[in-house]
Amino acid sequence: MSIYIRGSGAHPFGKSKKDVITMAAEAATYAIENGNRKPEFLFVGSMLDNNLHGVANIVPKIADAIGLNGIYGMKIDTASSTGAALFQIAAQYLAASNCTTGLVIASERMTGYDGSKITSMLAQVLSYDEQLHGATMPGLAALIAKDYMKRYNAPYDAFSAVAIKNHRNGLLNPIAHFKKEITMKDIMESRVVADPLRVYDCAPVSDGAVAVMISKEKTDVELAGFGGATDTVNLVDRDNLDGFRATQIAAKRAYDMAKINSHKISIAEIHDAFTPFELIGMEDLNIAERGNAWKMVLKDETALNGRIPVNGSGGLKARGHPVSVSGLAQIMEISLQLSGMAEKRQVDNLSYGIAQSTGGLASNNFVTILRRSD
Amino acid sequence: MIQFYCTKCDFKSIVEHFHCPYCGSPIIGKEVDYTGRISNITTIYTVPEGFKAPVRIAIAVTSNNLRVLGNVPDDDSVKENDEVYITKKEGRFYFTPVHTKY
Incomplete structure (x- = not known):
């Protein structure tokens, strides 16, 4: 059974005055217009809609807003990988059902709250024991960053190179939260969030929504393979901190399903919630040798005009990170690239693209491979 | 102080578990310094x-x-x-x- 991407749409990432349902409806309207079909099912993702905004039972609220009363629908939550999980479960539902077309929507509103409040909400994805110690996502990411630096003799400059590259790419993306280039001076003058990570090493808090229409009808872009996997919630329970096992297992499942290896991949979107995570993600996907991703970034091999562009959209770092949406935004970006619709970011001669999304502190990750259909 | 050990595989943890997250086997605790x-x-x-x-x-x-x-x-x-x-x-x-x- 072949599954194709038929259309997509977004509410721009950044600071929005619209609520989570209105943003979802706007993205969905674009996707339905682009896809030119009426969806027969609706899968929705939002991580903070209930806890932060008191919005429960979001599916019929979105269905009402876009005139899809009577549609089959449900909500999925895998924390910050929700967008990717949604896409994968929707593809499986489409394959198993007698439907022809479905719609996947992720929407998140995060801005306008005190930093401590958002930090607490996001820290809820960590284990109870970690939260008890005051650990945060950036705090645990900082411990992993230090481990990477020591283990591979990687300089902090490599993290900065990720941020500079992704901000440069975000400048070309009309939906990006940040459309400005940054310099090493900007980074070094920015606030330390959890040493060694500074503000420019961390993806921002963003509002935004993305909708993607999938179909059994053939289009330019086909789903080639997908996979997901969990890992222990407690960071200290993992065999090692050398990469994320959840990504490694998910990637193997996706490559096996697509019947390809990593050498076929010509573009990647990786969950750079923190700059070192882009490097670790490259290694977990085997598009960089273990311990060598930082060298590739410093040599500009992952720039838009490089050997294998990574986060040409600007990544979470510059496109923005409405948590449940980022995984679906990655898939939309790979789809736009493969169908030649990425405008100023367009990379030529693409065949396969890969999207890697991280849930929690890499405890529920997903990998999705798309290809240009024959 | 208690360390928690899997009865089957090599898993050990400082965090209390009842079953091993890797193989699902029972966990036992051991008092240690x-x-x-x-x-x-x-x-x-x-x-x-x-x-x-x-x-x-x-x-x-x-x-x-x-x-x-x-x-x-x-x-x-x-x-x-x-x-x-x-x-x-x-x-x-x-x-x-x-x-x-x-």
Whole structure:
């Protein structure tokens, strides 16, 4: 059974005055217009809609807003990988059902709250024991960053190179939260969030929504393979901190399903919630040798005009990170690239693209491979 | 202090488990003394609600290669590679320098 991407749409990432349902409806309207079909099912993702905004039972609220009363629908939550999980479960539902077309929507509103409040909400994805110690996502990411630096003799400059590259790419993306280039001076003058990570090493808090229409009808872009996997919630329970096992297992499942290896991949979107995570993600996907991703970034091999562009959209770092949406935004970006619709970011001669999304502190990750259909 | 061991595979943890997250086998606890060496340490400046900034967290590794997440004092008395005592109070682990305990 072949599954194709038929259309997509977004509410721009950044600071929005619209609520989570209105943003979802706007993205969905674009996707339905682009896809030119009426969806027969609706899968929705939002991580903070209930806890932060008191919005429960979001599916019929979105269905009402876009005139899809009577549609089959449900909500999925895998924390910050929700967008990717949604896409994968929707593809499986489409394959198993007698439907022809479905719609996947992720929407998140995060801005306008005190930093401590958002930090607490996001820290809820960590284990109870970690939260008890005051650990945060950036705090645990900082411990992993230090481990990477020591283990591979990687300089902090490599993290900065990720941020500079992704901000440069975000400048070309009309939906990006940040459309400005940054310099090493900007980074070094920015606030330390959890040493060694500074503000420019961390993806921002963003509002935004993305909708993607999938179909059994053939289009330019086909789903080639997908996979997901969990890992222990407690960071200290993992065999090692050398990469994320959840990504490694998910990637193997996706490559096996697509019947390809990593050498076929010509573009990647990786969950750079923190700059070192882009490097670790490259290694977990085997598009960089273990311990060598930082060298590739410093040599500009992952720039838009490089050997294998990574986060040409600007990544979470510059496109923005409405948590449940980022995984679906990655898939939309790979789809736009493969169908030649990425405008100023367009990379030529693409065949396969890969999207890697991280849930929690890499405890529920997903990998999705798309290809240009024959 | 209790370390938790899997009865079947090599899994061990400082965090209480009833079943092994890797193979699902039962877990048993064993009373042990704790010292460890700090592998990584960070200072968090944007902290969750209910905490006063900054919060310092670290990972210590025991002699049998068990990793422990804990808090360290908000000064330079504990650094990476230091040997520390690991104590537990109200569910939280604390790392203090070996040379200042007595």
